[in-house]
Amino acid sequence: MEANTGGTGRLPAAFLTPGSSSFYDFLGQHSPELLPGGRKLPEGLTIEAPHGTTIVAAVFGGGVVIAGDRRATMGNVIAQRDIEKVFPADEYSAVGIAGTAGLAVEMVRLFQLELEHYEKIEGAVLSLEGKANRLTTMIRGNLGMAMQGLAVVPMFAGYDLRLGRGRIFTYDVTGGRSEERGFAATGSGSVFARGSLKKLYRADLTADQAATVVVQALYDAADDDSATGGPDMARKIFPIVSLITEDGFRRLTDDEVSTIAHSITDGRLEHPNGPQAPLL
Amino acid sequence: MSTPFYVSPQQAMADRAEYARKGIARGRSVVVLTYDDGILFVAENTSRALHKVSEIYDQIAFAAVGRYNEFENLRIGGVRYADLRGYSYDRADVTARGLANVYAQTLGTIFSSVGEKPYEVELIVAEVGATTADDQIYRLTPDGSVVDEKNAVVVGGNADSIGNYLGEKHRAGLTLAGALKLAVDGLARDPNGGSPRTMTPDQLEVAVLDRTRFQQRKFKRILGGQLGRLLSGDDSAAAEEPDASE
Numbered sequence: 001m002e003a004n005t006g007g008t009g010r011l012p013a014a015f016l017t018p019g020s021s022s023f024y025d026f027l028g029q030h031s032p033e034l035l036p037g038g039r040k041l042p043e044g045l046t047i048e049a050p051h052g053t054t055i056v057a058a059v060f061g062g063g064v065v066i067a068g069d070r071r072a073t074m075g076n077v078i079a080q081r082d083i084e085k086v087f088p089a090d091e092y093s094a095v096g097i098a099g100t101a102g103l104a105v106e107m108v109r110l111f112q113l114e115l116e117h118y119e120k121i122e123g124a125v126l127s128l129e130g131k132a133n134r135l136t137t138m139i140r141g142n143l144g145m146a147m148q149g150l151a152v153v154p155m156f157a158g159y160d161l162r163l164g165r166g167r168i169f170t171y172d173v174t175g176g177r178s179e180e181r182g183f184a185a186t187g188s189g190s191v192f193a194r195g196s197l198k199k200l201y202r203a204d205l206t207a208d209q210a211a212t213v214v215v216q217a218l219y220d221a222a223d224d225d226s227a228t229g230g231p232d233m234a235r236k237i238f239p240i241v242s243l244i245t246e247d248g249f250r251r252l253t254d255d256e257v258s259t260i261a262h263s264i265t266d267g268r269l270e271h272p273n274g275p276q277a278p279l280l
Numbered sequence: 281m282s283t284p285f286y287v288s289p290q291q292a293m294a295d296r297a298e299y300a301r302k303g304i305a306r307g308r309s310v311v312v313l314t315y316d317d318g319i320l321f322v323a324e325n326t327s328r329a330l331h332k333v334s335e336i337y338d339q340i341a342f343a344a345v346g347r348y349n350e351f352e353n354l355r356i357g358g359v360r361y362a363d364l365r366g367y368s369y370d371r372a373d374v375t376a377r378g379l380a381n382v383y384a385q386t387l388g389t390i391f392s393s394v395g396e397k398p399y400e401v402e403l404i405v406a407e408v409g410a411t412t413a414d415d416q417i418y419r420l421t422p423d424g425s426v427v428d429e430k431n432a433v434v435v436g437g438n439a440d441s442i443g444n445y446l447g448e449k450h451r452a453g454l455t456l457a458g459a460l461k462l463a464v465d466g467l468a469r470d471p472n473g474g475s476p477r478t479m480t481p482d483q484l485e486v487a488v489l490d491r492t493r494f495q496q497r498k499f500k501r502i503l504g505g506q507l508g509r510l511l512s513g514d515d516s517a518a519a520e521e522p523d524a525s526e
Contacts, residue, residue, distance in 0.1 A: 010385045015357040023363055034368065113367055116497075120335050120359050 023117035024110065024138060036106045037141035046149045050079035052104060054189035054221045054228040055086065055096035057157045057168045058201055059182055060210035063245035064166025066157040067214040068096050069189070069222060070237050071229030081232060086240045088249040090115040093131055093158030094242050098187030099173075103145060104152040107138055114138075128160040132169045132177060140175035155186045159244045166244060183213075189221030189228035196220035199277040211241050211252065215260050216274055231261035293423075296391060296398045300422035303346055303400030309436035310343045310404065311466055312429075313450060314415050315459035318408045318490045318498065322463040325485040333487045335499035337362040337374045339408045341489050345436035346401035346422075354383060354403065371496070376407030380418035380426050388424025398422050402435040408489035408498050412452065434466070441471040457510050460486065464511065481507045 014030045027034055041047075050072040057066040068085035071078060079101075086096045087108045095111060097104035114134055119125055126134070135156050142152055156169040168180040183201045185193035196217040205213060215231075218239050222230035231238050238257040243250050268274060287295075308324040310332055321343050323332040332351075333343045336358050344351035358379055366374045383403060391398045403420040417429040432446040445466050454462065464484065468476040486502040493500065502510065 009382075010389045011357045011361060011382055015360045016353050016386075018353070018356070023360075023367075026360055027364070027367075031364070034364075109367065113363055117359065117363050121356055123329070123331060123334075 021118050021121040022134070023114050024134070024141075026117075027110075035141060036103055036110060036138075037143070037145060039145075041145065041148050041150075048074055049103075049150065050074045050083075050101040051227070052083060052085045052098050052101045052187065054185065054187040054193055054218060054225065055098050055155045056185045056190075056193045056197065056214045056217045056221075057096070057155060057180075057183065058197065058205070058210045058214050059166040059168060060205040060207055062166075062207055063159045063243060064157045064168060065207065065210040065214055065241060065243050066094050066096050066155065066168075067211075067218060067239050067241040069218050069229045069239050070232070071222075071227065072101050073227045076226075078229075081229065081235065082237045084240055086242050086251075087112070088242070088251075089131065089156070089158070090119070090125070091248045092125075092161060092244060093128065093156065094244055094249055095135070096155045096157070096186070097152060098154070098190075099152040100145075100150040103142065103150055104154065107142065107152055107154070111135060111138060125161075127162065128158045128167060131158065132156050132179075135169075136171065136175040136177050139171055139173070143174060146173040153186055155184060157244060159246060159248075161246075164246075185217065185221070187228070189218075189225035192224040192228075193217040193221040196274070200275065207243055207245070211243070211256075212260050212264070214241060215239055215257070215264055219264055219268070220274060231265065233261070233265065293392070297423060300391075300398045300400050304402050304422070304435070305437050307345045307436050309434050309439055309442055309467060310345050311432070311434050311442065311446065311463040312343055312404050312406055312417055313432035313446060313454075313459055313463060314412060314417075315454040315456055316412065317456065317492050318488050319406045319415055319417065320456065320459045320463060321404075321406075321485075321487045321489075322460065322467065323485040324467050324479070324483055326483055327485075331485060333485055335487075335497065336379065336405070337366065338371055338496050339489060339491075339498045340374065340376050340379060341406055341487065341499050343404040343406070343435070344401055347399070350399045351401040351403065354386070354399075354401065357386070358383065358405075376405050376416050376418060380405045380420060383420050384424045384426045386424075387420060387422060391423045404429075404433060404435060406489060408491045410491065432462075438469075438471045442466040442469060445469060456488065457513055460510050461513065481511060486510075 052072050055068045066086055070082050072080040072083040089095045095108055151173040160167050168184045169177055170184050170186055171177055183197040200213045222228040238261050241252045241257050310323040312321050321333040325332050334355055336342045342355055362374045390396050399422050405418045407416045409415050419427040419429050419433050432450045434443040449462055464479050468479050488500055489498045
C-alpha cells in the first residue's frame with residue numbers, strides 16, 4: 001500500500017476518502033507500520049539507546065521560554081554533545097523531549113506534521129489544548145515501547161492565542177498530562193533544575209530574565225546530574241533556548257545564548273552555587 | 281429486452297469531455313501567474329471559508345475550479361500524499377511534478393472508467409523554486425492531461441479570453457502589486473467586449489508562494505488590509521509579514 005506514495009499511480013482510495021483531519025489517524029489506518037509505536041519489540045528484550053536529559057520551561061509576562069541542554073547519554077557514556085531537544089511544533093508552540101532520543105525525535109517529526117496537516121486540511125489552527133491532547137495520544141501510542149525501557153517524556157509549551165498567555169504542559173510515560181504553573185522541568189536533571197527554578201522564578205520576569213533563569217536551572221542540573229550537560233565553553237555548544245510569544249516561535253541565536261551562558265559562568269566563578277535567594 | 285445503442289469510443293470520450301467542460305465553464309476563474317518573488321494566485325471567490333486556493337506543502341500550492349466537493353477531495357488527497365511522502369522520505373522529496381503525476385493518473389482513471397462520471401474540475405499545481413526560472417506550474421484537465429505552463433495560466437469560465445489578455449500583458453520581473461493588478465484586470469474583463477467590472481477585495485481570494493519568506497512553508501494568504509493596499513498599487517505592502525494565522 002505504501003508503495004503508492006513512491007510511484008505515480010492513482011491515489012489509493014484511502015487518500016480520497018473523507019475522514020479525519022489527523023495525519024496520525026490517517027497513518028494508523030493506511031500505513032500503521034510507519035507509526036513510531038507501530039513496531040513490536042521481542043518480549044523481555046531491553047536495548048540501550050541514547051537518552052536525552054533535561055528540559056526546563058518558564059512562563060513570563062509576554063509568553064513562555066523553553067530550554068534544553070545538549071547532552072545525550074548511553075549508560076555512562078556521552079553519546080552526543082550537541083543534540084537538539086527543543087523543537088518548534090508550529091508557529092506558536094514548541095516541544096522539548098527527554099527520554100530515548102531516537103524515538104523522541106521521530107515523535108516530534110510526527111507531531112509537527114500532525115499540527116501542520118490539521119492546519120492545511122481544516123484551514124484553521126488547533127487550540128493549544130487541542131495540540132497538547134494530540135501529544136497525549138501519541139505518547140500513549142508509544143506505551144508498549146516505554147514498558148521496554150524506550151520511554152519518551154516530552155514537555156509542551158506554547159502561547160495560547162485565545163487566553164493571551166504562555167502555558168506549559170508536562171507528560172508522564174503513559175500520556176498523563178498536567179498543566180504546570182509558572183515553571184516546569186523534565187528529564188533526569190529535572191529534580192535539580194526544579195529546585196533551582198523554584199528559588200529563582202518570579203511571576204514578573206521579562207523575556208530576557210526568563211531566558212537567564214532557565215539557563216541557570218540547566219547549569220544547576222548539569223552541576224549535580226551527570227547525564228545533563230552544562231554550557232560547553234570550549235566547543236561553543238550552548239543550551240537551546242526558545243521564546244514563544246504573541247509574535248510566534250523564536251529560537252535565540254547562539255550569540256544570545258552565549259552571552260547569557262558567559263555571564264552565568266562568570267558569576268559561578270565567584271559563587272559556585274549561583275545566585276542566593278533571601279531566607280525570608 | 282432492448283439492445284443497447286452502439287456508441288463509438290471517440291463519441292463516448294467526446295461526450296464525457298463536453299460534460300466536464302460545461303461544468304467547469306459555469307464557475308468563475310482562477311488566475312495563476314509568476315512575479316519576481318514567486319507565484320501569485322488570484323481567484324474570484326466571495327467565500328471566506330471555502331477556498332479555491334490552498335497550501336499543499338512547503339513550496340507547493342493548489343488552485344482549482346469546478347465542483348467544490350470534487351476538487352476538495354483531490355486537495356485533501358494531495359495533502360495526504362505530500363505529507364506521507366515527506367514523512368517517509370524527506371521534505372525535499374515532495375515535488376509539484378510528482379503531485380501533478382498522481383493527480384493526472386487519478387483524474388485519467390476516473391475519466392475513462394465507465395462506472396464513474398468524470399470529475400468537473402480543472403486544477404493547477406504550482407511550485408515555487410529558488411529563482412523564477414525554477415518555478416513550475418502544471419495545469420490538469422478532467423481527462424488527466426497535464427500541461428506544463430509558463431508565466432500565466434487561467435482556469436474556469438472565460439479562461440480563453442482572460443488567458444489571451446494575460447499572455448499579451450505578462451512580463452518577466454513583475455512586482456507583486458503589478459502582478460495582482462494584471463490578474464484582477466484580467467478577471468474583470470467582459471468576454472463580450474463590454475466595460476470591465478469593478479472588483480473589490482471581498483470578491484477576491486489571493487495567495488502567494490513567496491520564495492523570500494524565511495519560513496519553510498512559502499504559502500501565504502493575502503488578506504484584508506494588505507490586500508487593499510496592494511490593490512491600490514502600494515508596493516511597500518508586499519514586504520510586510522502578516523501574522524501566521526489564517
